[in-house]
Amino acid sequence: QVQLVESGGGLVQPGGSLRLSCAASGRFFSIRFMGWYRQAPGKQRELVAGITGGGFTNYADSVKGRFTISRDNAKNTVYLQMNNLKPEDTAVYYCNLRPYNLPEAWGQGTLVTVSS
Numbered sequence: 001q002v003q004l005v006e007s008g009g010g011l012v013q014p015g016g017s018l019r020l021s022c023a024a025s026g027r028f029f030s031i032r033f034m035g036w037y038r039q040a041p042g043k044q045r046e047l048v049a050g051i052t053g054g055g056f057t058n059y060a061d062s063v064k065g066r067f068t069i070s071r072d073n074a075k076n077t078v079y080l081q082m083n084n085l086k087p088e089d090t091a092v093y094y095c096n097l098r099p100y101n102l103p104e105a106w107g108q109g110t111l112v113t114v115s116s
Contacts, residue, residue, distance in 0.1 A: 012085055014085060036095060048063055048093070068083075
């Protein structure tokens with residue numbers, strides 16, 4: 001079983017920044033992938049950014065150049081630094097973890113609201 005604890009969401013003005021954190025715990029041996037998805041009202045959940053066990057990163061086109069995903073292996077924690085936020089970034093952000101030895105896990109979600 002894997003537990004994911006997210007933090008860092010909130011209300012921010014357009015152009016502002018936030019950093020999301022997701023700490024993983026549980027009986028997993030190694031991580032194949034960790035990432036952040038988001039779901040806005042009335043829309044499907046989409047991948048925002050991901051990082052593989054080998055450190056390869058990928059981003060949605062809409063966030064390239066503004067968001068940065070990083071990982072602290074010692075803490076089993078993944079971060080999403082979000083800069084120059086736009087109203088269209090408003091969504092619930094979910095952490096996703098895919099271990100090699102267990103089914104994937106999802107966090108409970110953290111709300112990011114970008115509004116003036």
